[in-house]
Amino acid sequence: xxxxxxxxxNPVEQYLRMDRIPxxxxxxxxIGTTVNCFARALDDSGLNLRNLAIVSGIGCTGRVAxxxxxxxxxxxxxRALPFATGLKLANPELKVVVYxxxxxxxxxGGNHFIHAARRNLDVTVICVNNFNYxxxxxxxxxxxxxxxxxxxxxxxxxxxxxxxxxxADSCGAVYVARWTxxxxxxxxxxxxxxxxxxxxxxxEVIAPCPTLYERRNRLGTSLERMEWYRDNTVIKxxxxxxxxxxxxxxxxxxxxFVDRERENLIEATRAKQEAARTR
Amino acid sequence: MSNNGKxxxxxxxxxxxxxxxxxxxxxxxxxxxxxxxxxxxxxxVERIAARFPGTGGTFIQMEDEIASxxxxxxxxxGGAKAMTVSSGPGISLMMEHIxxxxxxxxxxxxxxxxxxxxxxxxxxxxxxxxxxxxxxxxHGDYEIIALCPNSxxxxxxxxxxxxxxxxxxxxxxxxxxxESIGHMTERVVIPxxxxxxxxxRKFTARPxxxxxxxxxxxxxxxxxxxxxxxxxxxxxxxxxxxxxGYPVMNAVAQDKLIRRxxxxxxxxxxxxxxxxxxxxxxxxVVVLSYGITSRVAMRAVRMARERGLKVxxxxxxxxxxxxxxxxxxxxxxxxxxxxxxxxxxxxxxxVERCAAGHCRVVSVPHAGGTVHDPTTIFHxxxxxxx
Numbered sequence: 001x002x003x004x005x006x007x008x009x010n011p012v013e014q015y016l017r018m019d020r021i022p023x024x025x026x027x028x029x030x031i032g033t034t035v036n037c038f039a040r041a042l043d044d045s046g047l048n049l050r051n052l053a054i055v056s057g058i059g060c061t062g063r064v065a066x067x068x069x070x071x072x073x074x075x076x077x078x079r080a081l082p083f084a085t086g087l088k089l090a091n092p093e094l095k096v097v098v099y100x101x102x103x104x105x106x107x108x109g110g111n112h113f114i115h116a117a118r119r120n121l122d123v124t125v126i127c128v129n130n131f132n133y134x135x136x137x138x139x140x141x142x143x144x145x146x147x148x149x150x151x152x153x154x155x156x157x158x159x160x161x162x163x164x165x166x167x168a169d170s171c172g173a174v175y176v177a178r179w180t181x182x183x184x185x186x187x188x189x190x191x192x193x194x195x196x197x198x199x200x201x202x203x204e205v206i207a208p209c210p211t212l213y214e215r216r217n218r219l220g221t222s223l224e225r226m227e228w229y230r231d232n233t234v235i236k237x238x239x240x241x242x243x244x245x246x247x248x249x250x251x252x253x254x255x256x257f258v259d260r261e262r263e264n265l266i267e268a269t270r271a272k273q274e275a276a277r278t279r
Numbered sequence: 280m281s282n283n284g285k286x287x288x289x290x291x292x293x294x295x296x297x298x299x300x301x302x303x304x305x306x307x308x309x310x311x312x313x314x315x316x317x318x319x320x321x322x323x324v325e326r327i328a329a330r331f332p333g334t335g336g337t338f339i340q341m342e343d344e345i346a347s348x349x350x351x352x353x354x355x356x357g358g359a360k361a362m363t364v365s366s367g368p369g370i371s372l373m374m375e376h377i378x379x380x381x382x383x384x385x386x387x388x389x390x391x392x393x394x395x396x397x398x399x400x401x402x403x404x405x406x407x408x409x410x411x412x413x414x415x416x417x418h419g420d421y422e423i424i425a426l427c428p429n430s431x432x433x434x435x436x437x438x439x440x441x442x443x444x445x446x447x448x449x450x451x452x453x454x455x456x457x458e459s460i461g462h463m464t465e466r467v468v469i470p471x472x473x474x475x476x477x478x479x480r481k482f483t484a485r486p487x488x489x490x491x492x493x494x495x496x497x498x499x500x501x502x503x504x505x506x507x508x509x510x511x512x513x514x515x516x517x518x519x520x521x522x523x524g525y526p527v528m529n530a531v532a533q534d535k536l537i538r539r540x541x542x543x544x545x546x547x548x549x550x551x552x553x554x555x556x557x558x559x560x561x562x563x564v565v566v567l568s569y570g571i572t573s574r575v576a577m578r579a580v581r582m583a584r585e586r587g588l589k590v591x592x593x594x595x596x597x598x599x600x601x602x603x604x605x606x607x608x609x610x611x612x613x614x615x616x617x618x619x620x621x622x623x624x625x626x627x628x629x630v631e632r633c634a635a636g637h638c639r640v641v642s643v644p645h646a647g648g649t650v651h652d653p654t655t656i657f658h659x660x661x662x663x664x665x
Contacts, residue, residue, distance in 0.1 A: 017514070020525060053507045055353070066514055066526065071507040073356065074516035074526075076379055079349045082313075082341060086350035087507060089337045090311050090357025094507055115342040273332050 012039035015049075017069045024063060028222030030181035030207025031061055031128050035068070037184050038099070038126065041191030052095045055084045057109060059135045060209075061101035061128040068099075078108030081116045084123050092266050095195065096122070102129040102143040106162055110142070117171035117200045122264045124194045124201045127164060130209035138212030145248035148217050165257050166241040168202040175201035176241065176258035181208060182229035183254060190256060199264040206252060219249075286334045292467050296460040297322035299431040299467045300390060301330065303438035304362055306472055309388070310336040311359035313350035315343055315369060318402040319458040320392035323364045348373035352385045356515065358506035360442060360480070362388035366458075367396045370409060371416070378417030379517045380451035381540060384493070384502065386480070388441045393457040395647035405458035406647030407570055408622035413453040414599050420537050422544035424551060425453040425599035427570040431465045437596070443478035444551065448543055449501050455598065457621070459571040459650055480504055487511050493536075494522035500543040544600055553596040554605050558584070562591035563614040564663050567606075567630060569595040571650055572619050579619075579656035588664050598626060606633035615663040619643035619656045639663070 016039070025031050042049060049070065056065035058077035065072035075083045080098045088096045098105070105113055105127050116123065132150050133139040140150035140157050143164070147156040168176045175197045179187040187205060194201035208214050208225040219225060229252070237255040244253045263271070288302060301323045304312070312331070314324035324338070331338045337359070341347040344365050351361035365373065370391045380387055393409050395401025413425045424444050428437045438454055445452040483490045483503035487510040495502050502522075505511045518526040519533045544551065557577070559565060564583075568576040573594040583590045593609065595602065606629075610616065616638055618627040627642040634640050643659050645651050 017525075050510050051508050053356075066516065069512050071356075071509075071512055072514045073353070074514070074518065075349060075352075076375055076517055079345065079376070082346035082350045083353035085339065085341070085346070086311065086313060086353030086355075086359075086361070087357045088353075089339060089350075090354035090359035090361075091506070091508060094357065111342055112346055115346075276332065 011043070012036055015039040015042060015069055017067055020067055023067055025060060026211045028208060028210035029060070030130065030205070030209070030222075031064065033181045033184060034126065034128055034187065034205050034207060035064055037188040038191055040188045041195060044188070044192045045195040047095055047195060051093055052097065053087060055080045055087065055096060055098045057100040057104035059101040059104045059133065060130070061099065062104055064099040078104055079112065080104065081109060081112040081123070081125070085116060085121055088122060089266070096124075097195070098123055098125045100127065102127055102131070102164070103133045103141045106164065106167075107142045114167070114171045117168055117173045117202070120172055120174065120199045120262050120264045122198055122200070122266060124197070126191065126203050126205065128205050128207050129164065130207045130213055132209060132213040134209045134212050138216055145246055147248045148213070150213070150216065161246065163241065163245045164204045165244045169241040169258050172200065172262060173202045173258060174199035174260050174262050177202075177256040178204040178206065178244065178254050180206040180229040180233055180252065180254060182226045183233070186254070193256070193259070198267075199262055287472050289469050289471050292469065293464060294431060294467050295322065295462050295464045296428070296431040296434040296456060297392065297462065298326050299434040300438050300454070300456065301326035302467070302469060303435035304388070304442070305330055305334055305336070306435070306469065306475055307360070307439040307442035308477055309360045309362055309442060310334070311351060311354035311361040312336065312338045312363065313341050313347040313354070313361070314338070314364045315341055315347050317344070317366045317369045319394055319461045320364045320366045320390065322461070323390060323392070344369035344372040345376070348376035348389070349379065351387050352376065352380055352383070355385050355387055356507050362390060364390040364392070366392045366394050366402075367400060367409060368398070370412070374416040377423070377451050378419060378421065381417070381421035381423060382517050383515050384449040384540070385451065386445035386449050386504070388438065388445055388452050388454055390438070390454040390456065392461040393455065401648050403458065404648045405571060405650065406621045407457055407572065408625065408647060410455065410598065410620070410622065410625045413455055420541060422541050423451055423453055423599055424448065424544065424597065425455050426597050427455045427595065428460055429570055429573045429594070430460065431463060431467045434460060435467050435469060439475060439477070443476070446478045446480050447501070448547070449504065450544065453599070455570065457571050483511075491522040492524045493520060500539050500546065548600045548603070551597060551600055552602040552605065554602050555594040555596060557592040558589070559591035559593065559609070562589045564588065564660055565591040565593055565609060565613050565616050566656065566660065567593050567595065567616055567618045568620065569598050569626065572621060575651045575653050576619055576656055578653040579660060582653065582657045583660045583664070586661075588660065590660055595626070601629045601633070603633045606630055607635070610634035610637035613638050615639045615641060617641045617643060617656070617659050617663060619645065619651050621645045621647050621650065
């Protein structure tokens, strides 16, 4: 996210709060890459961006809201989705995007995640999954693959991690995709598609945390990680989300897994009220 | 409940405090409620759920109280007037978001129909034991406003005031009912809505680029609001922030922000407080009370007056901010202040602090589950009058 030389402007600058740059993310962090993809997706989405609102929780990805030059809300840990629920219901004209991390959305916010998906709240959820709590120094998360280490599991994780696409799918999300920070074109396209859906759309982005997760697990530099993503991801559009588990240093299934229609919460509420009026 | 499809209910109703609070919120213009079932507050959300389709409001039953307490804040940034409703355990879960509402200056109302605690306690029986929690429950330094109704009529009247105060000062307002008031059925008169004074939200007139969500535009310390979708591109955070809403991590920014957040209430205590005095002239003994206990206290005071004693009564209708100056001045004039409350002695600590040794302060604690026996308060009065 740097300005290029002599009068040239980075095309995503218009969407950033340039008065807040430089950002706080580490060199090699994948979050900035996802923001770049998101900015390009906004260009392609055809949305009225005046009505766009970004809601984040707490954590490294939770800082995304603070760098995007839209109505943006940096809420409490895990609670971006219930905040977004109130925001969207109070003004259905808004396009609400929840942009947060795996610990925020799936651990402390896991209950809100399944309920927002179940309700088919019309929001786009972008979950940057770096497999650990990075803001607090690299603790393990419910997404950390088994046997990977973190400061709170120095011998390696014994718990089975969540399979996020399966979780979102089984709760009724209308759009589910997973990409890595290497797959910038596919990710940007997925974001555009998700933004155009009228319902709970979910994208998991696997992203490197070179300072903590990659370093502690001796997975190399961020560049080496990009090469690893390139060589060890399998693109399976339409894959059965039950088969999208992530195991430590094994292949990662990417692609668009779910794209379907379902009456969203606001549509269903309006239909019920209309039926009551004409009864 | 039946409302005959009417958005506005006007006239005399025979309803309980929970229902009256719901009607008051509607009359105040509340159009977003998020809640979660919990005794003894559930009737409020049930009435809201039944009434909102007719008034154009949005009700959602969230997955828990944590979600409810932040959904209402999302709704405020979407332009709504919002409240949530709960009781002890649920209110405890909401504490982090009361802090967020104070920090991000989100006008909203938290209704607490108090029941016996701690923990699950006495779900169906009254207490007034959340009074200090209402003031101090979230972490950090902040100020809130709390009101204590003592009848279904006041549940209607004062919740309107709760919304008005939240808009005027951009703070979360705690509406401190209790199980007795919530489930007490009395006559409630609802005036025509046009006769009800409503404090409208102070929206900024500044265009995009010139509006700062945390810069007061006048001398009140209270910044004007906006809502999402106006082109203002606001950034709102629970982090310490500057006038633009941008995070600033240092002691200077913290000092400036916290002094303003606290100052907007502390500088206006004299405008906010509401105390109701009865028979203070020449009284050496005064009974202080709030909420349901004020009705029991009045009975005890009448019993003492029938014996020829000059006993005063002072009821705190707004308990937070605490009416420090009123209590200080009173302490210099009387010999004894008696405070019954349905807790083991909470607000009496504030009374003692303000009395500062100028008079004797006697607590009449009650662990909860019912209201005081008026004779207990009466005997305390008689002993104090000695």
